[in-house]
Amino acid sequence: MTADTPVPSDGPLVAELSEDALLARIFPLLPVGADTHVPPGDDAAVVAAPDGRFVVTTDVLVEDRHFRRAWSSGEDVGRRAAVQNLADVAAMGARPTSLVVSLVMPGDLPVSWVEGLARGLAAECGPLGVGVVGGDLSGGPVVVVAVTAHGDLAGRAPVLRSGARPGDLVAHAGVVGRSAAGLALLEAGRADLDRALVDAHLRPVAPLAAGPLAAAAGATAMLDVSDGLLRDAGRIARASGVRIDLDAAALAADRERLGVVAGELGGVAERWVLDGGEDHGLLATFPADSPLPVPFRVVGRVGEGSGVSVDGVPAPARSGWDHFAG
Ligand SMILES: Nc1ncnc2c1ncn2[C@@H]1O[C@H](COP(=O)(O)OP(=O)(O)O)[C@@H](O)[C@H]1O
Ligand SMILES: Cc1ncc(C[n+]2csc(CCOP(=O)(O)OP(=O)(O)O)c2C)c(N)n1
Ligand SMILES: [Mg+2]
Ligand SMILES: [Mg+2]
Ligand SMILES: [Mg+2]
Numbered sequence: 001m002t003a004d005t006p007v008p009s010d011g012p013l014v015a016e017l018s019e020d021a022l023l024a025r026i027f028p029l030l031p032v033g034a035d036t037h038v039p040p041g042d043d044a045a046v047v048a049a050p051d052g053r054f055v056v057t058t059d060v061l062v063e064d065r066h067f068r069r070a071w072s073s074g075e076d077v078g079r080r081a082a083v084q085n086l087a088d089v090a091a092m093g094a095r096p097t098s099l100v101v102s103l104v105m106p107g108d109l110p111v112s113w114v115e116g117l118a119r120g121l122a123a124e125c126g127p128l129g130v131g132v133v134g135g136d137l138s139g140g141p142v143v144v145v146a147v148t149a150h151g152d153l154a155g156r157a158p159v160l161r162s163g164a165r166p167g168d169l170v171a172h173a174g175v176v177g178r179s180a181a182g183l184a185l186l187e188a189g190r191a192d193l194d195r196a197l198v199d200a201h202l203r204p205v206a207p208l209a210a211g212p213l214a215a216a217a218g219a220t221a222m223l224d225v226s227d228g229l230l231r232d233a234g235r236i237a238r239a240s241g242v243r244i245d246l247d248a249a250a251l252a253a254d255r256e257r258l259g260v261v262a263g264e265l266g267g268v269a270e271r272w273v274l275d276g277g278e279d280h281g282l283l284a285t286f287p288a289d290s291p292l293p294v295p296f297r298v299v300g301r302v303g304e305g306s307g308v309s310v311d312g313v314p315a316p317a318r319s320g321w322d323h324f325a326g
Helices: 017-027 074-090 111-128 178-187 195-201 209-216 229-239 248-265 269-275
Strands: 043-048 051-062 095-105 131-139 144-152 169-173 221-223 242-247 280-287 299-305 309-310
Touching: 043 209, 043 221, 051 074, 074 095, 074 111, 074 144, 074 195, 074 209, 095 111, 095 178, 111 131, 178 195, 178 269, 209 221, 209 280, 221 229, 229 242, 229 280, 229 309, 242 248, 248 269, 248 299, 248 309
Parallel strands: 095 131, 242 309
Antiparallel strands: 043 051, 051 144, 095 144, 169 280, 169 299, 221 280, 242 299
């Protein structure tokens, strides 16, 4: 059988399901461990340890899917691989402690690119005291960087996606839409127009310290925005059985900052803000009377019902990023 030969099957192909629909098929088939505290489905798993609980999460970066070597140096990819995973740890309210990193590489990849990747990982992890403590190497047709990150809950309960309650405030820390705008600049060959936005795409800065602060302040739900504000807000809404209403005015400054570039490229700043992924800001819900930790700002409200709306208008069904059907 060649790679092109279809495998006989009467079911759908992965390309016909959304990521969430695919996961809903996989989860019931997976074994539940004696120490499983939180089933799969959050930003990170919660694992038992003799002296408490820690979190573990994994995300891959695939060449030409998550980055292009023409646009990203090895160091850029190392930084992005670290931040994407550190953000998932932070989104549980945990402090990252260590990473293991697996690399798949074609043989013609320059060694200097791999050294750059290691430097990029070190640039993000070193200042946080996070070690890169192991990994794996293999050959393959494209570069794949698979990171597994661990984090310490410091004795606190993890902040899940499922705890939002009607009446809570919805708050965001970090930037929105900037990575998507930077990607649009690269795709249009206009990186010169706004280097800061391109950098926001190549080397996102996530508010990692805000995760544990949010947990300590009583956040009821949290995730990092990797697939777009609407799609990811929808994940909190679904897991919590609530409706999330975002406030367009609260996002006006983010939209306006992207307006010039959107005008030049014929893009829509609002779509970058609402659908753009990979900024890795933290979206969290807090009881209405809790003081929000810096740098969280209110961007909406939790209500009864389901789904996500903006100023009361329901979000389009297929908002944001999906690797498959969307
Ligand atoms: N192949 C898989 N097997 C088991 N769990 C998975 C798999 N892929 C994703 N998950 C779980 O599904 C949840 C959502 O994954 P994902 O959308 O990648 O989260 P995130 O956007 O926070 O990185 C996570 O809890 C993740 O661990
Ligand atoms: C070359 C290229 N094309 C498109 C994108 C846009 N993009 C790729 S993956 C993605 C979403 C985030 O990645 P994912 O693997 O879904 O991470 P997770 O949600 O699991 O953290 C986006 C917006 C990109 N980064 N690079
Ligand atoms: Mg996440
Ligand atoms: Mg993931
Ligand atoms: Mg992630």
